[in-house]
Amino acid sequence: MIFHLKRVSILLSIFFFFLVLFLLFSHLNVLSYSDNTPPSIYMQFPKESEIVSGSICVKFTVIDKESRIESVLIRIDGELCDILAGDFKKKKALEYDLKLDTTKLSEGRHILTVSASSCNGNATTTKDTLFYVDNHPLNVEVILGGSNRVYPGSVLPLQCVLSEEVRDIRVEIMGYDIFLFTTDIGYEGFVPIRLAVEPEEVDMEVSLTDNLGESVNINKKILILPKGFESEYIVLPETKAEPIPKEVIEKEYQILLNELLSPSEVLYEKDGFIIPVEGKITSPYGTYRRFSNGVVSRHIGVDYSCPEGTEVKACGAGVVRLIDDFAIRGKFVLIDHGWGVYSLYNHLSDVLVDVGDIVSKGDVIGKVGSTGLATGPHLHWEVRVGRWAVDPLQWTDERIFANLH
Numbered sequence: 001m002i003f004h005l006k007r008v009s010i011l012l013s014i015f016f017f018f019l020v021l022f023l024l025f026s027h028l029n030v031l032s033y034s035d036n037t038p039p040s041i042y043m044q045f046p047k048e049s050e051i052v053s054g055s056i057c058v059k060f061t062v063i064d065k066e067s068r069i070e071s072v073l074i075r076i077d078g079e080l081c082d083i084l085a086g087d088f089k090k091k092k093a094l095e096y097d098l099k100l101d102t103t104k105l106s107e108g109r110h111i112l113t114v115s116a117s118s119c120n121g122n123a124t125t126t127k128d129t130l131f132y133v134d135n136h137p138l139n140v141e142v143i144l145g146g147s148n149r150v151y152p153g154s155v156l157p158l159q160c161v162l163s164e165e166v167r168d169i170r171v172e173i174m175g176y177d178i179f180l181f182t183t184d185i186g187y188e189g190f191v192p193i194r195l196a197v198e199p200e201e202v203d204m205e206v207s208l209t210d211n212l213g214e215s216v217n218i219n220k221k222i223l224i225l226p227k228g229f230e231s232e233y234i235v236l237p238e239t240k241a242e243p244i245p246k247e248v249i250e251k252e253y254q255i256l257l258n259e260l261l262s263p264s265e266v267l268y269e270k271d272g273f274i275i276p277v278e279g280k281i282t283s284p285y286g287t288y289r290r291f292s293n294g295v296v297s298r299h300i301g302v303d304y305s306c307p308e309g310t311e312v313k314a315c316g317a318g319v320v321r322l323i324d325d326f327a328i329r330g331k332f333v334l335i336d337h338g339w340g341v342y343s344l345y346n347h348l349s350d351v352l353v354d355v356g357d358i359v360s361k362g363d364v365i366g367k368v369g370s371t372g373l374a375t376g377p378h379l380h381w382e383v384r385v386g387r388w389a390v391d392p393l394q395w396t397d398e399r400i401f402a403n404l405h
Protein backbone atom coordinates (compact mmCIF):
# COMPACT_ATOMS: atom_id res chain seq x y z
CA MET A 1 0.00 0.00 0.00
CA ILE A 2 2.81 2.38 1.02
CA PHE A 3 4.60 1.39 -2.12
CA HIS A 4 1.47 2.13 -4.10
CA LEU A 5 1.02 5.60 -2.51
CA LYS A 6 4.64 6.37 -3.20
CA ARG A 7 4.11 5.59 -6.88
CA VAL A 8 1.03 7.81 -6.97
CA SER A 9 2.91 10.69 -5.35
CA ILE A 10 5.79 10.28 -7.84
CA LEU A 11 3.29 10.29 -10.70
CA LEU A 12 1.56 13.35 -9.22
CA SER A 13 4.92 15.12 -8.83
CA ILE A 14 5.75 14.36 -12.45
CA PHE A 15 2.27 15.54 -13.45
CA PHE A 16 2.63 18.83 -11.51
CA PHE A 17 6.16 19.31 -12.80
CA PHE A 18 4.89 19.11 -16.37
CA LEU A 19 1.84 21.25 -15.52
CA VAL A 20 4.07 24.02 -14.08
CA LEU A 21 6.37 23.66 -17.08
CA PHE A 22 3.36 23.88 -19.45
CA LEU A 23 1.92 26.95 -17.72
CA LEU A 24 5.33 28.61 -17.64
CA PHE A 25 6.03 27.92 -21.30
CA SER A 26 2.57 28.74 -22.46
CA HIS A 27 2.81 32.09 -20.65
CA LEU A 28 6.10 32.76 -22.39
CA ASN A 29 4.43 31.72 -25.61
CA VAL A 30 7.11 29.17 -26.33
CA LEU A 31 4.59 26.43 -26.78
CA SER A 32 2.85 28.13 -29.67
CA TYR A 33 3.27 26.27 -32.84
CA SER A 34 5.32 27.95 -35.43
CA ASP A 35 2.57 30.14 -36.90
CA ASN A 36 2.63 29.71 -40.63
CA THR A 37 -0.79 31.22 -41.19
CA PRO A 38 -0.60 34.99 -40.86
CA PRO A 39 -3.64 36.98 -39.74
CA SER A 40 -6.39 37.68 -42.25
CA ILE A 41 -7.56 41.23 -42.84
CA TYR A 42 -11.00 42.13 -44.18
CA MET A 43 -11.66 45.73 -45.10
CA GLN A 44 -14.94 47.39 -46.00
CA PHE A 45 -15.25 50.85 -47.49
CA PRO A 46 -18.53 52.76 -47.26
CA LYS A 47 -18.96 52.66 -51.04
CA GLU A 48 -18.21 49.76 -53.33
CA SER A 49 -16.52 51.96 -55.91
CA GLU A 50 -14.12 53.20 -53.19
CA ILE A 51 -14.66 56.80 -54.27
CA VAL A 52 -15.22 58.56 -50.97
CA SER A 53 -15.93 62.04 -49.68
CA GLY A 54 -16.35 63.79 -46.31
CA SER A 55 -15.92 61.80 -43.09
CA ILE A 56 -16.00 58.09 -43.60
CA CYS A 57 -15.74 54.97 -41.48
CA VAL A 58 -13.70 52.09 -42.85
CA LYS A 59 -14.57 48.87 -41.07
CA PHE A 60 -11.97 46.22 -40.84
CA THR A 61 -11.62 42.87 -39.16
CA VAL A 62 -8.37 41.10 -38.36
CA ILE A 63 -8.52 37.40 -37.57
CA ASP A 64 -5.67 35.18 -36.49
CA LYS A 65 -6.66 31.54 -36.37
CA GLU A 66 -3.43 30.04 -35.07
CA SER A 67 -2.02 32.47 -32.53
CA ARG A 68 -3.03 35.95 -31.40
CA ILE A 69 -2.78 39.39 -32.88
CA GLU A 70 0.22 41.35 -31.74
CA SER A 71 -0.30 44.70 -33.38
CA VAL A 72 -2.08 46.40 -36.26
CA LEU A 73 -0.48 49.31 -38.12
CA ILE A 74 -2.52 51.64 -40.32
CA ARG A 75 -0.88 53.75 -43.00
CA ILE A 76 -2.23 56.20 -45.58
CA ASP A 77 0.03 56.67 -48.60
CA GLY A 78 2.87 55.07 -46.62
CA GLU A 79 2.54 57.48 -43.67
CA LEU A 80 1.81 55.79 -40.36
CA CYS A 81 -1.46 57.18 -39.00
CA ASP A 82 -2.46 54.70 -36.30
CA ILE A 83 -1.01 51.81 -34.28
CA LEU A 84 -3.41 49.45 -32.58
CA ALA A 85 -2.00 47.53 -29.65
CA GLY A 86 -3.39 46.92 -26.22
CA ASP A 87 -6.63 45.34 -25.11
CA PHE A 88 -7.12 43.25 -28.17
CA LYS A 89 -3.63 41.86 -27.80
CA LYS A 90 -4.90 38.62 -26.36
CA LYS A 91 -7.64 38.31 -28.93
CA LYS A 92 -7.75 36.21 -32.04
CA ALA A 93 -10.12 38.59 -33.79
CA LEU A 94 -10.28 42.34 -33.86
CA GLU A 95 -13.01 44.50 -35.30
CA TYR A 96 -12.15 48.13 -35.81
CA ASP A 97 -13.86 51.21 -37.21
CA LEU A 98 -11.33 53.56 -38.74
CA LYS A 99 -12.67 57.10 -38.82
CA LEU A 100 -11.22 59.06 -41.72
CA ASP A 101 -11.75 62.73 -42.57
CA THR A 102 -11.15 62.73 -46.33
CA THR A 103 -11.31 66.53 -46.52
CA LYS A 104 -7.82 66.49 -45.02
CA LEU A 105 -6.58 64.41 -47.97
CA SER A 106 -5.94 65.65 -51.48
CA GLU A 107 -8.40 64.89 -54.29
CA GLY A 108 -7.74 61.65 -56.11
CA ARG A 109 -5.92 58.41 -55.49
CA HIS A 110 -4.74 57.19 -52.08
CA ILE A 111 -3.64 53.90 -50.58
CA LEU A 112 -4.79 52.63 -47.19
CA THR A 113 -2.44 49.96 -45.83
CA VAL A 114 -3.25 47.76 -42.85
CA SER A 115 -0.52 45.46 -41.50
CA ALA A 116 -1.34 42.90 -38.81
CA SER A 117 1.23 40.75 -36.97
CA SER A 118 0.75 37.55 -35.01
CA CYS A 119 2.01 37.61 -31.44
CA ASN A 120 4.92 35.34 -32.23
CA GLY A 121 5.98 38.03 -34.61
CA ASN A 122 6.94 35.90 -37.56
CA ALA A 123 3.73 36.19 -39.54
CA THR A 124 2.52 39.52 -40.85
CA THR A 125 -0.22 40.32 -43.31
CA THR A 126 -0.33 43.58 -45.21
CA LYS A 127 -3.36 44.64 -47.14
CA ASP A 128 -3.42 47.62 -49.49
CA THR A 129 -6.65 49.18 -50.60
CA LEU A 130 -6.88 51.86 -53.22
CA PHE A 131 -9.43 54.56 -52.65
CA TYR A 132 -10.23 57.84 -54.33
CA VAL A 133 -11.16 61.07 -52.58
CA ASP A 134 -13.71 63.15 -54.44
CA ASN A 135 -14.94 66.01 -52.30
CA HIS A 136 -15.74 68.20 -55.29
CA PRO A 137 -18.27 66.82 -57.74
CA LEU A 138 -17.45 67.51 -61.40
CA ASN A 139 -19.31 70.58 -62.53
CA VAL A 140 -19.00 72.25 -65.88
CA GLU A 141 -20.56 75.38 -67.28
CA VAL A 142 -20.45 75.65 -71.08
CA ILE A 143 -20.55 79.25 -72.34
CA LEU A 144 -20.86 80.10 -76.02
CA GLY A 145 -20.01 83.74 -76.63
CA GLY A 146 -20.16 85.99 -79.68
CA SER A 147 -23.20 87.00 -81.66
CA ASN A 148 -26.56 85.34 -81.07
CA ARG A 149 -27.00 85.09 -84.83
CA VAL A 150 -25.04 82.15 -86.17
CA TYR A 151 -24.57 81.62 -89.92
CA PRO A 152 -22.55 79.22 -92.05
CA GLY A 153 -18.98 80.51 -91.56
CA SER A 154 -19.61 81.99 -88.08
CA VAL A 155 -17.35 81.35 -85.10
CA LEU A 156 -18.46 80.98 -81.49
CA PRO A 157 -15.97 81.53 -78.68
CA LEU A 158 -16.32 78.63 -76.23
CA GLN A 159 -15.59 78.53 -72.51
CA CYS A 160 -15.86 75.38 -70.40
CA VAL A 161 -15.71 76.54 -66.77
CA LEU A 162 -14.69 73.56 -64.64
CA SER A 163 -15.00 72.88 -60.93
CA GLU A 164 -11.94 70.64 -60.95
CA GLU A 165 -9.20 69.33 -63.21
CA VAL A 166 -10.32 66.78 -65.75
CA ARG A 167 -8.55 63.81 -67.28
CA ASP A 168 -10.26 64.15 -70.60
CA ILE A 169 -12.36 66.74 -72.38
CA ARG A 170 -13.79 66.64 -75.85
CA VAL A 171 -16.03 69.04 -77.73
CA GLU A 172 -17.50 67.76 -80.96
CA ILE A 173 -19.72 69.44 -83.52
CA MET A 174 -20.86 68.09 -86.88
CA GLY A 175 -18.40 65.18 -86.70
CA TYR A 176 -15.29 67.19 -85.83
CA ASP A 177 -13.45 67.90 -82.59
CA ILE A 178 -12.78 71.47 -81.50
CA PHE A 179 -9.27 72.52 -80.43
CA LEU A 180 -9.32 73.27 -76.71
CA PHE A 181 -6.76 75.13 -74.64
CA THR A 182 -6.20 75.17 -70.89
CA THR A 183 -6.80 78.42 -69.05
CA ASP A 184 -7.39 79.23 -65.38
CA ILE A 185 -11.16 78.79 -65.81
CA GLY A 186 -10.85 75.38 -67.46
CA TYR A 187 -10.80 75.03 -71.25
CA GLU A 188 -11.43 77.53 -74.01
CA GLY A 189 -11.42 77.57 -77.79
CA PHE A 190 -13.28 78.59 -80.93
CA VAL A 191 -16.18 76.69 -82.47
CA PRO A 192 -16.25 77.14 -86.25
CA ILE A 193 -19.46 76.64 -88.20
CA ARG A 194 -18.49 75.37 -91.64
CA LEU A 195 -19.51 77.24 -94.76
CA ALA A 196 -21.00 74.20 -96.44
CA VAL A 197 -23.73 73.41 -93.89
CA GLU A 198 -27.49 73.58 -94.16
CA PRO A 199 -29.19 76.17 -91.98
CA GLU A 200 -30.55 73.99 -89.19
CA GLU A 201 -30.18 73.23 -85.51
CA VAL A 202 -26.99 71.27 -84.80
CA ASP A 203 -25.71 69.56 -81.67
CA MET A 204 -22.50 70.37 -79.88
CA GLU A 205 -21.44 67.62 -77.48
CA VAL A 206 -19.14 68.35 -74.55
CA SER A 207 -17.79 65.20 -72.86
CA LEU A 208 -15.64 65.33 -69.75
CA THR A 209 -14.07 62.74 -67.48
CA ASP A 210 -12.52 63.75 -64.18
CA ASN A 211 -9.44 62.14 -62.64
CA LEU A 212 -11.65 59.63 -60.82
CA GLY A 213 -13.36 58.45 -63.98
CA GLU A 214 -16.59 60.36 -63.34
CA SER A 215 -18.07 61.47 -66.68
CA VAL A 216 -20.34 64.36 -67.58
CA ASN A 217 -21.91 64.92 -71.01
CA ILE A 218 -23.48 68.19 -72.02
CA ASN A 219 -25.42 68.85 -75.19
CA LYS A 220 -25.76 72.36 -76.59
CA LYS A 221 -28.02 73.19 -79.52
CA ILE A 222 -26.79 75.73 -82.02
CA LEU A 223 -29.25 77.19 -84.52
CA ILE A 224 -27.60 78.00 -87.86
CA LEU A 225 -29.57 80.68 -89.69
CA PRO A 226 -29.85 80.93 -93.49
CA LYS A 227 -27.74 83.55 -95.24
CA GLY A 228 -28.02 84.80 -98.81
CA PHE A 229 -24.62 84.22 -100.43
CA GLU A 230 -23.79 85.81 -103.75
CA SER A 231 -23.01 84.03 -107.04
CA GLU A 232 -20.47 84.99 -109.68
CA TYR A 233 -19.16 83.83 -113.02
CA ILE A 234 -15.42 84.27 -113.56
CA VAL A 235 -13.84 84.38 -117.00
CA LEU A 236 -10.26 83.17 -116.74
CA PRO A 237 -7.54 84.51 -119.04
CA GLU A 238 -6.39 81.93 -121.57
CA THR A 239 -3.07 81.45 -119.75
CA LYS A 240 -4.94 80.31 -116.60
CA ALA A 241 -7.88 78.50 -118.26
CA GLU A 242 -6.46 74.98 -117.86
CA PRO A 243 -7.96 73.39 -114.70
CA ILE A 244 -5.27 72.72 -112.07
CA PRO A 245 -4.74 68.96 -111.62
CA LYS A 246 -6.43 67.49 -108.52
CA GLU A 247 -3.14 65.93 -107.33
CA VAL A 248 -1.50 69.36 -107.24
CA ILE A 249 -4.41 70.86 -105.30
CA GLU A 250 -4.44 67.88 -102.87
CA LYS A 251 -0.66 67.99 -102.31
CA GLU A 252 -0.74 71.73 -101.59
CA TYR A 253 -3.75 71.34 -99.29
CA GLN A 254 -1.89 68.71 -97.25
CA ILE A 255 1.04 71.11 -96.74
CA LEU A 256 -1.40 73.76 -95.50
CA LEU A 257 -3.43 71.31 -93.41
CA ASN A 258 -0.29 70.20 -91.55
CA GLU A 259 0.02 73.73 -90.21
CA LEU A 260 -3.70 74.25 -89.65
CA LEU A 261 -3.94 71.14 -87.50
CA SER A 262 -1.00 72.00 -85.22
CA PRO A 263 -2.14 75.23 -83.58
CA SER A 264 -0.07 77.34 -81.24
CA GLU A 265 -0.96 77.12 -77.54
CA VAL A 266 0.02 80.78 -77.24
CA LEU A 267 -2.80 83.19 -77.97
CA TYR A 268 -1.06 86.02 -79.81
CA GLU A 269 -4.14 88.08 -80.67
CA LYS A 270 -6.46 89.05 -77.81
CA ASP A 271 -8.89 91.50 -79.37
CA GLY A 272 -10.13 91.49 -82.98
CA PHE A 273 -8.81 91.78 -86.54
CA ILE A 274 -8.29 94.73 -88.84
CA ILE A 275 -8.91 94.61 -92.59
CA PRO A 276 -5.44 93.95 -94.08
CA VAL A 277 -5.66 96.28 -97.10
CA GLU A 278 -7.43 99.38 -98.27
CA GLY A 279 -9.60 98.36 -101.17
CA LYS A 280 -13.08 97.54 -102.39
CA ILE A 281 -14.59 94.10 -101.77
CA THR A 282 -15.02 92.47 -105.16
CA SER A 283 -15.99 89.00 -103.96
CA PRO A 284 -17.38 88.41 -100.47
CA TYR A 285 -16.99 85.29 -98.33
CA GLY A 286 -19.20 82.38 -99.29
CA THR A 287 -19.88 83.41 -102.91
CA TYR A 288 -20.91 80.57 -105.26
CA ARG A 289 -18.42 80.56 -108.12
CA ARG A 290 -18.49 79.22 -111.62
CA PHE A 291 -15.33 79.57 -113.68
CA SER A 292 -15.16 79.76 -117.47
CA ASN A 293 -13.16 76.49 -117.45
CA GLY A 294 -16.11 74.66 -115.86
CA VAL A 295 -14.78 74.55 -112.27
CA VAL A 296 -17.43 75.22 -109.60
CA SER A 297 -16.49 76.26 -106.05
CA ARG A 298 -17.32 78.39 -103.00
CA HIS A 299 -15.27 81.47 -102.21
CA ILE A 300 -13.76 80.85 -98.78
CA GLY A 301 -12.17 84.29 -98.25
CA VAL A 302 -12.81 87.95 -99.03
CA ASP A 303 -11.31 89.58 -102.14
CA TYR A 304 -10.18 93.20 -102.08
CA SER A 305 -9.35 94.88 -105.35
CA CYS A 306 -6.24 97.09 -105.01
CA PRO A 307 -3.41 98.26 -107.20
CA GLU A 308 -0.40 95.98 -107.61
CA GLY A 309 2.12 96.69 -104.85
CA THR A 310 -0.42 97.87 -102.22
CA GLU A 311 0.88 97.08 -98.73
CA VAL A 312 -0.72 94.05 -97.07
CA LYS A 313 -0.88 94.19 -93.27
CA ALA A 314 -1.19 91.43 -90.69
CA CYS A 315 -4.84 91.45 -89.57
CA GLY A 316 -3.80 90.54 -86.02
CA ALA A 317 -0.82 89.61 -83.89
CA GLY A 318 0.69 86.21 -84.59
CA VAL A 319 3.59 84.17 -85.85
CA VAL A 320 4.34 83.52 -89.53
CA ARG A 321 3.96 79.76 -90.03
CA LEU A 322 4.14 79.21 -93.75
CA ILE A 323 5.22 81.04 -96.90
CA ASP A 324 4.80 79.27 -100.22
CA ASP A 325 3.77 79.63 -103.85
CA PHE A 326 0.77 77.44 -104.71
CA ALA A 327 -1.05 76.92 -108.00
CA ILE A 328 -4.29 78.64 -106.90
CA ARG A 329 -3.17 80.79 -103.96
CA GLY A 330 -0.03 82.06 -105.67
CA LYS A 331 2.52 83.55 -103.25
CA PHE A 332 0.95 83.53 -99.80
CA VAL A 333 1.62 84.01 -96.09
CA LEU A 334 -0.02 81.98 -93.32
CA ILE A 335 -0.13 83.65 -89.87
CA ASP A 336 -0.95 81.66 -86.73
CA HIS A 337 -2.78 83.86 -84.21
CA GLY A 338 -2.91 81.08 -81.62
CA TRP A 339 -5.52 78.57 -80.47
CA GLY A 340 -6.18 77.34 -84.01
CA VAL A 341 -6.97 80.75 -85.57
CA TYR A 342 -5.05 81.49 -88.79
CA SER A 343 -5.10 84.15 -91.48
CA LEU A 344 -3.98 83.73 -95.09
CA TYR A 345 -2.99 86.39 -97.65
CA ASN A 346 -2.96 85.12 -101.25
CA HIS A 347 -1.81 86.22 -104.74
CA LEU A 348 1.00 88.41 -103.30
CA SER A 349 3.66 89.89 -105.57
CA ASP A 350 6.14 90.14 -102.69
CA VAL A 351 6.46 88.59 -99.26
CA LEU A 352 8.22 90.80 -96.69
CA VAL A 353 8.37 88.40 -93.70
CA ASP A 354 10.02 85.09 -92.91
CA VAL A 355 8.66 81.90 -91.36
CA GLY A 356 8.94 82.22 -87.57
CA ASP A 357 8.61 86.03 -87.51
CA ILE A 358 6.37 87.35 -84.76
CA VAL A 359 4.15 90.04 -86.20
CA SER A 360 1.97 92.68 -84.59
CA LYS A 361 -1.42 93.76 -85.85
CA GLY A 362 -0.85 96.17 -88.79
CA ASP A 363 2.72 95.07 -89.62
CA VAL A 364 3.33 95.05 -93.37
CA ILE A 365 3.86 91.43 -94.45
CA GLY A 366 3.74 91.65 -98.26
CA LYS A 367 2.44 93.40 -101.37
CA VAL A 368 -0.70 92.88 -103.46
CA GLY A 369 -0.15 90.96 -106.69
CA SER A 370 -1.93 88.56 -109.03
CA THR A 371 0.14 85.38 -108.60
CA GLY A 372 -1.66 82.03 -108.75
CA LEU A 373 -5.23 81.81 -110.04
CA ALA A 374 -6.11 85.53 -110.23
CA THR A 375 -7.66 87.58 -112.98
CA GLY A 376 -5.98 90.79 -111.78
CA PRO A 377 -4.23 92.31 -108.76
CA HIS A 378 -6.24 91.72 -105.58
CA LEU A 379 -5.84 90.39 -102.08
CA HIS A 380 -7.65 87.19 -101.15
CA TRP A 381 -7.83 87.28 -97.34
CA GLU A 382 -8.87 84.13 -95.54
CA VAL A 383 -9.40 83.31 -91.85
CA ARG A 384 -9.32 79.71 -90.66
CA VAL A 385 -10.20 77.99 -87.43
CA GLY A 386 -8.33 74.73 -87.73
CA ARG A 387 -9.18 73.31 -91.14
CA TRP A 388 -12.33 75.40 -91.58
CA ALA A 389 -12.35 78.67 -93.53
CA VAL A 390 -14.69 81.06 -91.69
CA ASP A 391 -16.08 84.52 -92.42
CA PRO A 392 -13.14 86.97 -91.97
CA LEU A 393 -15.42 89.98 -91.47
CA GLN A 394 -16.92 88.55 -88.29
CA TRP A 395 -13.45 89.01 -86.77
CA THR A 396 -13.34 92.71 -87.65
CA ASP A 397 -16.97 93.39 -86.62
CA GLU A 398 -16.76 91.55 -83.31
CA ARG A 399 -13.90 91.40 -80.82
CA ILE A 400 -14.07 87.60 -80.86
CA PHE A 401 -10.81 87.03 -78.97
CA ALA A 402 -11.97 89.40 -76.22
CA ASN A 403 -14.71 86.89 -75.32
CA LEU A 404 -12.08 84.59 -73.92
CA HIS A 405 -10.14 84.71 -70.73
Ligand SMILES: [Zn+2]
Binds near residue numbers: 283303379
Ligand atom coordinates in the same frame (compact mmCIF):
# COMPACT_ATOMS: atom_id res chain seq x y z
ZN1 LIG B 1 -10.52 85.22 -103.27
